[in-house]
Amino acid sequence: MGQEAGLTPMSHRPWLLAVLCAALWPAAAQANDRPFLLTSSAAAEEDDDQVWSVETWWQGAGSQHVFNVAPEYAFNPTTSVQLELSRSSDNANALELEFKHLFNHIGREGWGWGVDVSLGMASADGSGWKRQGLSVKLPYTLQLRDGEALLHVNAGLQKQRDERREWVASAAFEHKLAWRSSAFVELGREDRQTLWHAGVRHWIRRDKLALDFSVQQLRGSGEKASGVIIGLAWYDL
Numbered sequence: 408m409g410q411e412a413g414l415t416p417m418s419h420r421p422w423l424l425a426v427l428c429a430a431l432w433p434a435a436a437q438a439n440d441r442p443f444l445l446t447s448s449a450a451a452e453e454d455d456d457q458v459w460s461v462e463t464w465w466q467g468a469g470s471q472h473v474f475n476v477a478p479e480y481a482f483n484p485t486t487s488v489q490l491e492l493s494r495s496s497d498n499a500n501a502l503e504l505e506f507k508h509l510f511n512h513i514g515r516e517g518w519g520w521g522v523d524v525s526l527g528m529a530s531a532d533g534s535g536w537k538r539q540g541l542s543v544k545l546p547y548t549l550q551l552r553d554g555e556a557l558l559h560v561n562a563g564l565q566k567q568r569d570e571r572r573e574w575v576a577s578a579a580f581e582h583k584l585a586w587r588s589s590a591f592v593e594l595g596r597e598d599r600q601t602l603w604h605a606g607v608r609h610w611i612r613r614d615k616l617a618l619d620f621s622v623q624q625l626r627g628s629g630e631k632a633s634g635v636i637i638g639l640a641w642y643d644l
Contacts, residue, residue: 441477441640442608442619445595446559446579449519449548451512455481459644464619468634472496485509485521501539503527513548520547523563540567542575556582565597573599587613591621600627606636616641 440448441462458481466473472495479489486508493501509521523546527539544563551558559579566572577595584590586609593604606621619638624631 441638442591442606442617442621442636443559443577443579443593444604444623444636445575445577445597445602446561446593447507447523447544447546448557448559449509449513449521449546450550450557450559451484451509451514451519452481453484453512453514454643455484455487457482458642460640460642461644462638462640464636464638466623466634466636468632470496471634484512497531499529499531501527501529502536507546509546513550517550518548520545522546523561538568540565542566544575552582556580561595567598577602581608598627600625604636615643 439445441464460479460481462475462477462479464475466475473493474495475491475493477489477491479487481487487506489505489507491501491503491505503525504527505523505525507521507523509519511519513519523542523544525542527542528536529539530536542563542565544561547560549558549560550556557580559581560576561578562574562576564572565575575595575597577593577597579591579593581589581591584607588607588609590607591605593602595602595604602623602625604621604623606619608617608619610617617638617640619636619640621636621638622633623636624633
């Protein structure tokens with residue numbers, strides 16, 4: 408979840424693209440539910456009781472690449488904990504611990520909401536780990552079209568190291584397609600950057616093994632960077 412050099416206006420300034428991507432991606436992993444990059448879901452899966460999942464994705468923009476792996480354990484359908492590890496091509500590393508609790512079951516009421524708390528750390532060029540940031544979000548999910556589509560909305564506060572607190576928000580929409588696939592689109596504002604993200608997820612094995620492909624664009628400080636994301640995820644392990 409690489410981009411051809413000629414696909415972005417910044418391709419003639421590769422050093423600027425690399426610096427921007429390094430600042431945006433590897434510095435701190437962000438709480439999310441794949442295939443999204445910023446958005447957490449509040450849709451409780453009734454069979455998620457003492458099960459593991461592992462989500463992996465690769466992000467690329469120009470010469471900058473980031474690989475992410477995120478094992479998650481669900482104590483029950485409404486409570487889970489996830490550890491996300493990221494490593495970039497410039498030897499920067501990020502780690503995030505996320506705890507999520509949902510207050511109801513979307514299958515019973517048609518909507519769900521909860522709380523998501525995450526703590527991030529980062530390390531660069533072999534330096535020691537340093538606390539990067541704390542984030543608290545309230546995820547909300549609404550079923551649409553008799554369960555064929557889901558709308559996710561997140562809002563909360565984030566405090567990055569040596570920076571002021573900021574409000575963060577994101578929204579994502581996903582809709583089922585034919586052949587065990589779904590399309591999704593996401594818009595979010597975090598780390599004083601704006602994210603546009605869209606793609607397709609295909610279930611190689613329904614509810615067990617998923618492959619996704621998407622494109623993204625990040626804008627901030629008068630610059631923008633585009634990239635691709637390829638992800639592979641295993642569920643109910």
